[in-house]
Every structure is written in C-alpha cells, then in structure tokens.
Amino acid sequence: MITATMRVGELLGRHPELEDWLVLNVPRLARLSNPHLRRILSRWLTLSQLAQMMHLEVDQLLMAVNQALNATNQPEVTPQEPPGWLQERPIYRTIQVDQLTNEVDDPVQLILRSAKAVPAGMVLLLVNSFDPKPISAALDHQGFVSWQRPNRERWDCYLYRQLPGEEQWFASRLVLQQPTVIDNRGLKTPLPLVNTLAALTTLEPGQQLLALTDIQPTYLYPMLEERGFIYSTSRAIDYGYITTINRPLISVN
Known part of the structure; x- marks a missing residue:
C-alpha cells in the first residue's frame, strides 16, 4: 500500500518503472544529474514532502502515483503498423520532453497547455528518452488518441486530436486500400535494399508497401526516415520479417 509516510526510495524499490514519471514531474529531481545524489535524496524524502515540492495535497499526489502505476503496468498495445x-x-508541434526538464519548472503543465492548443485534426509529437505511456494516458481525457514507437535511443509519441466520426472514416479507408507486396527473402545483399527502394518510388501518398526480408532491415530505417516514410517491422507468419511502409499524404518530418 502506498502511503504519505512512504519514502521515495522505498516506492522506487517496489516500482522502479515509476522513476521516469517521477523525474518528469519533479524537476528538482531531474536536475540532479548525478544518479548517486538522486538515490541519497530518495532515501529520506517521503511522499508527503514530495507533495510539498510539487505544490500538491498529499491525497492528490497519492492518486497521481497510483494512476501512473496503473498506466505503466498496462500491457503494451502498440499497433503493428501506424494508424491512418x-x-x-x-x-x-514537436516537443523535446527531456530538454524541457532542464528548462522549465513544470514540464508536465507545459505539455498539457500545449496539448490544449492543438486543433482537431492535427498531431502533437513528443520525443522522449523513456516510454511515454504515462503522458499519453494523461491526455486521453482531452480527446487525444496516441501511437508510440521506439526510435533508436528515444521514443516518438504521436498524439492526435480526432475530428468527430473520424475513426470510422479511417477504418473504411484502410479496408479499401490494397498494399503492394515485395518478397526479398532468399536474395543476396544488396538486392533486398535495391528492390525495396525502387518499389517505394512507385508509391503514391497514402499507399502502403509490405517488404519481406530474411533479417530485420535496420539498414533501411535511416533511409525511410530521410524520405519521410512511416514504418514498422514484425516477424512474418512463416519465416523472416515483414516491414510495413506507408507514404503519408502529408509529411510528418
């Protein structure tokens, strides 16, 4: 049970997944660049004292901690491919979340204010060095849907404010679209790369390419990002890997 007298160190010992959430929400902790000093502080700092640092009532903090814990414990449900x-x-707007923790006293409030300014039909991009599910969960009540993907050493979290009835419209669009499939399995390097890049030149905005390969095509990812494509890779049903590549109607770069 999480109580006001519990020390932060004990909380993180039981739930280490809350460390990113805590650093994001308490800038004073984020500015302790030395992890050793941060651990020393957490040994004597209670949640009651932490609430004072955050200008919150203790009950508000306990509720926020439990909500963050529930969010981090939910199974990951990232779609296999980007949504429509x-x-x-x-x-x-794009927000570099890690940079905010060193520049402003309350980065979470800045993110929430920025989210309120996003018009319906547009996307807010958060770039983090940690799993952004707690942040995206906090924005659900503002009418956002989210999609995250790990991108090298960071997470890209796309938050979209939907238009009324748009979910059904995109669903019908996806049913009608027929992707192009190219099977590069069994081919020697560099043919899989050459064939995939050649096939991409034929894609119209909004169209999709499915590229099958023997190995995960990590060498292809930087080229896709440079060209503004959206992609994801998963294991094929029989063998090898399948990379889903979408050419957006409007560039997300």
Missing part, C-alpha cells in the same frame, strides 16, 4: 491518422494528418 498518422499517415494523413500534419504535425502541429
């Missing part, structure tokens, strides 16, 4: 809105809707 990501392919067709523009980025309204």
Whole structure:
C-alpha cells in the first residue's frame, strides 16, 4: 500500500518503472544529474514532502502515483503498423520532453497547455528518452488518441486530436486500400535494399508497401526516415520479417 509516510526510495524499490514519471514531474529531481545524489535524496524524502515540492495535497499526489502505476503496468498495445491518422494528418508541434526538464519548472503543465492548443485534426509529437505511456494516458481525457514507437535511443509519441466520426472514416479507408507486396527473402545483399527502394518510388501518398526480408532491415530505417516514410517491422507468419511502409499524404518530418 502506498502511503504519505512512504519514502521515495522505498516506492522506487517496489516500482522502479515509476522513476521516469517521477523525474518528469519533479524537476528538482531531474536536475540532479548525478544518479548517486538522486538515490541519497530518495532515501529520506517521503511522499508527503514530495507533495510539498510539487505544490500538491498529499491525497492528490497519492492518486497521481497510483494512476501512473496503473498506466505503466498496462500491457503494451502498440499497433503493428501506424494508424491512418498518422499517415494523413500534419504535425502541429514537436516537443523535446527531456530538454524541457532542464528548462522549465513544470514540464508536465507545459505539455498539457500545449496539448490544449492543438486543433482537431492535427498531431502533437513528443520525443522522449523513456516510454511515454504515462503522458499519453494523461491526455486521453482531452480527446487525444496516441501511437508510440521506439526510435533508436528515444521514443516518438504521436498524439492526435480526432475530428468527430473520424475513426470510422479511417477504418473504411484502410479496408479499401490494397498494399503492394515485395518478397526479398532468399536474395543476396544488396538486392533486398535495391528492390525495396525502387518499389517505394512507385508509391503514391497514402499507399502502403509490405517488404519481406530474411533479417530485420535496420539498414533501411535511416533511409525511410530521410524520405519521410512511416514504418514498422514484425516477424512474418512463416519465416523472416515483414516491414510495413506507408507514404503519408502529408509529411510528418
């Protein structure tokens, strides 16, 4: 049970997954660049004292901690491929979350204020060094849907404010679209790369390419990002890997 007298160190010992949430929400802790000093502080700092640092009532903090814990414990449900809105809707603003923790006293409030300014039909992009599910969960009540993907050493979290009835419209669009399939399995390097890049030149905005390969095509990812494509890779049903590549109607770069 999480109580006001519990020390932060004990909380993190039981739930280490809350460390990213805690650092994001308490800038004073984030500014302790030395992990050793941060651990020393957490040994004597209670949740009651932490609430004072955050200008919250203790009950509010306990509720927020439990909500964050529930969010981090939920199973990951990242789609196998980007949603339709990501392919067709523009980025309204990009926020580098890690940079905010060193520049402002309350980065969470800045993110929430920025989210309120996002018009319906547009996307807010958060770039983090940690799993952004707690942040995206906090924005659900503002009418956002989210999609996250790990991108090298960071997470890209796309938050989209939907238009009324848009979910059904995108669903019908996806049913009608027929992707192009190219099977590169069994081919020697560099033929899989050459064939895939050649096939991409034929894609119209909003169209999709499915590229089958023997190995995960990590060498292809930087080229896709440079060209503005949205992609994801998963294991094929029989063998090898399948990379889903979408050409957006509006570039997300």
